[in-house]
Amino acid sequence: MSAVLEAENLKKYYTMSQSFFGRLLGSQKKYVKAVDEVDFQIPRKNAMAVVGESGCGKTTLGKVVMRLLDATGGKLIMEGKDVTQLSGSGELKAYRRTTQMIFQDPFSSMDPRFTAFDTLEEPMNIHNIRGSYEEKRKTIMDALEEVQLTPAEEFVDRYPHMLSGGQKQRVAIARALILNPDFIVADEPTSMLDVSVRAELLNLMKDLMSEEDLTYLYITHDISTSRFFSDSISVMYLGKFVEKGEVATVLDNPLHPYSQALLKAVPEPKPEMVEVIKELPIKGEVPDATNVPSGCRFHPRCPYAEDICENEEPELREVEGREVACHFAGEVP
């Protein structure tokens, strides 16, 4: 299978601001390594989920893929072309046309003064898709029908405040689809929505995958949706992938202590758990990204950490059909 998108050693570091004296004295620049040497491939018509806690770098990864942020290093190969070096209105613009993003919050990703028509027309204008008003209106209506905002006449002239959260997110999906992209970055597209609306949207996005030949990078903290929506999954921790593989393989039998802990914390409809206090192997939140721990990044929170974890950083290696970055992968319970 050929990969639509391939990342090699992809890095995104943010430079920390330094004090005036620090700069005078020439102290070392500090970085926040939001995405640190990440590798992945996403085959055509597949979805890769990236999961992790807030602050693990998953949104930054999405933005780097979109070229909304420039990568610090590494390659990002889309259809055989390295896109990290694209620039200017020619190539980069063409790339942006094939890659679109669906944002987390439909309540703020839309201009309140734009009707659904305006919202969908804007990308066409930016990309110089010419045509008469009637032609454009037809294209837009079709896009709205496609995301099941039917009848489209009823929705096309509505402002965002006249739409419900789910409808707004549908318009956002239509906006992403109107340029016929090949690749979509969906950054927590359903986290602001109700359970039943969430189900509808995930169904819709999944249908579009086969109908429109789409490939997704699906960023989420809601791990249970990734089981349904995506084919592969990557668990991210402090800028690195700690485990990646087929979605069922990883979720049914996670090997990295972090994935294990994360999955344990996911609530599931199990009413017999009412009086039971859940055992949580890890506590608290992701540590400060400016001060990444030595060795394995997870070792201060890891219940199985030993000396080697403090000193040596584990590489991703193949264990039981998936890749894991842990010295003791397969050995910890």
Add this chain to the structure above:
Amino acid sequence: MANPVLDVRNLTTHYFTRKGEVQALDDANFDLARGESMGVAGESGCGKSTMAFSLINQVQPPGRVVKGEVNIDGINAVQLTETETRKKVRWKRISMVFQGAMDILTPVYTVGHQMKEPLHYHQGITGDEARQKCEEYLGEVGLDKEIFTRYPHELSGGQKQRVIIATSLLLEPTVLIADEPTTSLDVVVEAQIMNLLKRLKKELGISMIFITHDLSILSEVSNKLSIMYAGKFAELGDAEKIYNNPKHPYTEKLLASIPRLHKDVKRLERIPGAPPNLVDPPSGCRFHPRCTYAKEVCQKEDPEPREVEGRKVACHFAGEVT
């Protein structure tokens, strides 16, 4: 059942807007025993939060509790004036952890300053004594004492949430209402907060009402479950029974729309259509326009909640269709 600590009868709250009367909560009936928890689930706009505000007698105009009783420790809370409610009910008997509680702390005061407030107003406790009490409760929710002197921006989301929970427990309320207590928190922190609430329920014997649209979280904390639709209880009863064998078509759909972690699903179940406008709710059963089992009687007659297999279900065909 043993004496309920909270007994709600026919609670009805409407909002009187220019467009008409929004029937946000209609005829809610339930009771809660000491140390028992009830989960309230439903889509946005189904009246979950309105119910919570009605319980603490804090419905904002143009809303008003139209009728009904909220009996807590022998006091009918809805008949009290604002001053009386503040003295007798709020914080003291029923306290509430609000939705987005993290944003409730004022950034210009220390955590301690804000925590002490209810102690000062309700019990006249100030100074070192108040500080001691606050620190005790901070410890109770698993936070460090020094948080007392910190400002909200120095805390993480999970810590702020715990501060709010600690504050709401200061006056040892009988009932704690938690309105979406963990939305916008990470899964690990969410699980910790849920553990904390479970422990407090067990150790301090506090009765709790959890409000959220996420049924998977509710299943872990509620003894009782109520499913709300368009301002009414569709199903109410023992949580385990409802989860394992839902009787109302709406509950069934809602449960099927949850993606599962350990099960491959081809398609998620969805509920077609949108929740109704409550200014002019559908005739008969409010769920009938979206119900796949709807028959003629559903359009005409509003089903009364009736006992079906150990829980109350408001459906004409409960027990027959699902």
